[in-house]
Amino acid sequence: MEKIVVVGLGLIGGSLALDLKKRGDFKVYGIDQNPTHVKKAIELGVIDAEISFSELSEADIVIIAVPVNIIPKLTQKVLDVVSNETLVFDVGSVKNEICKAVENHSKRKNFVAAHPLAGTEFSGPEAAILNLFDDKVNIICEADKTDWRILDKAISIFKKLNMRIKMMNPIEHDRHIAYVSHLSHVSSFMLGKTVLEIEKNEEAIFDMASTGFASTVRLAKSSANTWTPIFLENKDNIINSLNEYIKNLKEFKDLIENNNEEGLKESMNNTNYIKSILNGLK
Amino acid sequence: MEKIVVVGLGLIGGSLALDLKKRGDFKVYGIDQNPTHVKKAIELGVIDAEISFSELSEADIVIIAVPVNIIPKLTQKVLDVVSNETLVFDVGSVKNEICKAVENHSKRKNFVAAHPLAGTEFSGPEAAILNLFDDKVNIICEADKTDWRILDKAISIFKKLNMRIKMMNPIEHDRHIAYVSHLSHVSSFMLGKTVLEIEKNEEAIFDMASTGFASTVRLAKSSANTWTPIFLENKDNIINSLNEYIKNLKEFKDLIENNNEEGLKESMNNTNYIKSILNGLK
Known part of the structure; x- marks a missing residue:
C-alpha cells in the first residue's frame, strides 16, 4: 500500500485525498498549517491520518496543494527531504514561478508541475468532494524535466482520477x-x-x-x-x-x-x- | 376553456405557452412575425394553433412576449382590439417605457406590466421548456392601474406557474x-x-x-x-x-x-x- 501525503487540505488537496483513498490502494496522510483543517479532514474521512513534515521521507507520493505563493519554497523543502523514488507534484494555478524555483534542484526529476483544471467556489476541507476531477483537463508543464518513471507514476494517478492530460509550456x-x-x-x-x-x-x-x-x-x-x-x-x-x-x-x-x-x-x-x-x- | 394568445413564440413566450397548456384548462394560440417560429411551435406542441391578429377580440388572455422595443406599440394595438374582459400582460425586462406607453389608453385597466425573472441563454420556440417559472419572482409594476378583477386573473395565472409576486414601481x-x-x-x-x-x-x-x-x-x-x-x-x-x-x-x-x-x-x-x-x- 503506497503512502500519499497531501500538503494543504483545502478544496483541491482535500478532493484529491478523498478520491485517491477511494480509487486506489493508498494510505492518505495530511499536513496543514491550520490544526482545525487537519482535525476536520480526519473527521470527514478526507485523510486517514496526520503526518509530520519530518516523516515525508517515507512518502511514495507528495501532493502540494497550498496557495500559489507558498508553493515554490515549500516544494523546494519537500524535494530536500523526500526519497529518490518519491513523486512530488503541485496543483497550483500559476506555473512559471514554480518551474523556475525547482529548475536547478537536485531532485527536479522527482517533480511534476501540474494544474488540474477543476474546482468550485468553496474552500477548506469541508469543500472536498468526490469525482471533482473526472473528465477534466490536467495540464503538465516541463514534463521533459521529470524522470520518466516518476512521470509514469504521476500519469497513472491522473488516469485513476479520469483526467485528460495536456502538456504545455509554463509561460504559455x-x-x-x-x-x-x-x-x-x-x-x-x-x-x-x-x-x-x-x-x-x-x-x-x-x-x-x-x-x-x-x-x-x-x-x-x-x-x-x-x-x-x-x-x-x-x-x-x-x-x-x-x-x-x-x-x-x-x-x-x-x-x-x-x-x-x-x-x-x-x-x-x-x-x-x-x-x-x-x-x-x- | 379559456383562450390564451401568446404573441412572440421565443424562450419566454414559448415556455409560458407550454406550461399553461399543461397546468390549466386553456387553449393556447400563437402569433409570431416569423412563420418558421409558428410552424416549429405547433410541431413541438408549444401552442395548439396559430391565430391572426384580427381574432384577438376573442381572446381571454393575451401575453406579449416580443423584444422590449416592440412591446409599447404592440401593446397599444392589442389593447385597441381586445374585449373589456381580456387580460393583457407583457413580460419585458424593462418596464418604464411600456408603463408610460399605455398610461392613457382607454383599456389601461386591462393591462398588467409584468416581468417574470426567469430565462436561459437559449432562444426561439425550441428553447421553450416546462417548469421555467417555478419558484421564480414575477415583478408587477403599477398594479394599482389595473382593474382588480383583471389583476386577480393575472395573479391566478402566475400562481399556476408557482411564481412569487413582487410589486414594484417601474422606475425602481x-x-x-x-x-x-x-x-x-x-x-x-x-x-x-x-x-x-x-x-x-x-x-x-x-x-x-x-x-x-x-x-x-x-x-x-x-x-x-x-x-x-x-x-x-x-x-x-x-x-x-x-x-x-x-x-x-x-x-x-x-x-x-x-x-x-x-x-x-x-x-x-x-x-x-x-x-x-x-x-x-x-
Missing part, C-alpha cells in the same frame, strides 16, 4: 489561464462588488438573482486567500487581460450611448461564437 | 434590474469577446473552460435580438452600472499592479458577502 500556460480562468474571477468579483455597493436592497438582489446574476457572480464567492496570491503571481498576464476587458466594456458602453443598434448586434452575434467552442461542455 | 424596477441582471449580461458578453479576441487557440478555451469560464461566460450565448433593445431601452441605468463596474475593475487592477495584498484580500472578503445574500439560491 500562465498566459492562457489568465484569460480563460483568472479574468473570469476578477470580472465576477467586481460584478459582485458593484452590485453590493449600489444595490442596498438585499431582498431585491436575492429576488432578481435568477436573471443571470447568480451564475455570473458565482466565482465571487471564492476564497480571497487562494486568489490574492494567484492574481499577484500571474500579475502581468492578468493586467493585460484586464486592460483588454476594460477596453471592450468601454467600447460597448459607447455603442449603447450612441444608440448604435447595428454595432451592438454585431458585437453580440460575434461573441455568440463562444457557443460553438464550448459545445459539449455543460 | 429598471434601476434594480440594470444592476442585477443587465450588467451581468454585458460583463459576460465582454468576457466572451475578450477571450475570443486574444485566445486564438480554441482548443485551449475548450480545455480550460472548466476553471470558471464556462459559467461566467454562459450569458454571452444569449440572443442579440433580445438584448440589443433591452440595453438601449434601459440605457441610462445600464450606463451608470457600467461606469461603476469599470471603475471597480480599474481599482482592482491598481491593487494588483501595486502588489497590494491586503487591499486585494479586503476587496474579495467584502464581496464574499454576496454568499449570504444568495444563500438558498442554487
Whole structure:
C-alpha cells in the first residue's frame, strides 16, 4: 500500500485525498498549517491520518496543494527531504514561478508541475468532494524535466482520477489561464462588488438573482486567500487581460450611448461564437 | 376553456405557452412575425394553433412576449382590439417605457406590466421548456392601474406557474434590474469577446473552460435580438452600472499592479458577502 501525503487540505488537496483513498490502494496522510483543517479532514474521512513534515521521507507520493505563493519554497523543502523514488507534484494555478524555483534542484526529476483544471467556489476541507476531477483537463508543464518513471507514476494517478492530460509550456500556460480562468474571477468579483455597493436592497438582489446574476457572480464567492496570491503571481498576464476587458466594456458602453443598434448586434452575434467552442461542455 | 394568445413564440413566450397548456384548462394560440417560429411551435406542441391578429377580440388572455422595443406599440394595438374582459400582460425586462406607453389608453385597466425573472441563454420556440417559472419572482409594476378583477386573473395565472409576486414601481424596477441582471449580461458578453479576441487557440478555451469560464461566460450565448433593445431601452441605468463596474475593475487592477495584498484580500472578503445574500439560491 503506497503512502500519499497531501500538503494543504483545502478544496483541491482535500478532493484529491478523498478520491485517491477511494480509487486506489493508498494510505492518505495530511499536513496543514491550520490544526482545525487537519482535525476536520480526519473527521470527514478526507485523510486517514496526520503526518509530520519530518516523516515525508517515507512518502511514495507528495501532493502540494497550498496557495500559489507558498508553493515554490515549500516544494523546494519537500524535494530536500523526500526519497529518490518519491513523486512530488503541485496543483497550483500559476506555473512559471514554480518551474523556475525547482529548475536547478537536485531532485527536479522527482517533480511534476501540474494544474488540474477543476474546482468550485468553496474552500477548506469541508469543500472536498468526490469525482471533482473526472473528465477534466490536467495540464503538465516541463514534463521533459521529470524522470520518466516518476512521470509514469504521476500519469497513472491522473488516469485513476479520469483526467485528460495536456502538456504545455509554463509561460504559455500562465498566459492562457489568465484569460480563460483568472479574468473570469476578477470580472465576477467586481460584478459582485458593484452590485453590493449600489444595490442596498438585499431582498431585491436575492429576488432578481435568477436573471443571470447568480451564475455570473458565482466565482465571487471564492476564497480571497487562494486568489490574492494567484492574481499577484500571474500579475502581468492578468493586467493585460484586464486592460483588454476594460477596453471592450468601454467600447460597448459607447455603442449603447450612441444608440448604435447595428454595432451592438454585431458585437453580440460575434461573441455568440463562444457557443460553438464550448459545445459539449455543460 | 379559456383562450390564451401568446404573441412572440421565443424562450419566454414559448415556455409560458407550454406550461399553461399543461397546468390549466386553456387553449393556447400563437402569433409570431416569423412563420418558421409558428410552424416549429405547433410541431413541438408549444401552442395548439396559430391565430391572426384580427381574432384577438376573442381572446381571454393575451401575453406579449416580443423584444422590449416592440412591446409599447404592440401593446397599444392589442389593447385597441381586445374585449373589456381580456387580460393583457407583457413580460419585458424593462418596464418604464411600456408603463408610460399605455398610461392613457382607454383599456389601461386591462393591462398588467409584468416581468417574470426567469430565462436561459437559449432562444426561439425550441428553447421553450416546462417548469421555467417555478419558484421564480414575477415583478408587477403599477398594479394599482389595473382593474382588480383583471389583476386577480393575472395573479391566478402566475400562481399556476408557482411564481412569487413582487410589486414594484417601474422606475425602481429598471434601476434594480440594470444592476442585477443587465450588467451581468454585458460583463459576460465582454468576457466572451475578450477571450475570443486574444485566445486564438480554441482548443485551449475548450480545455480550460472548466476553471470558471464556462459559467461566467454562459450569458454571452444569449440572443442579440433580445438584448440589443433591452440595453438601449434601459440605457441610462445600464450606463451608470457600467461606469461603476469599470471603475471597480480599474481599482482592482491598481491593487494588483501595486502588489497590494491586503487591499486585494479586503476587496474579495467584502464581496464574499454576496454568499449570504444568495444563500438558498442554487
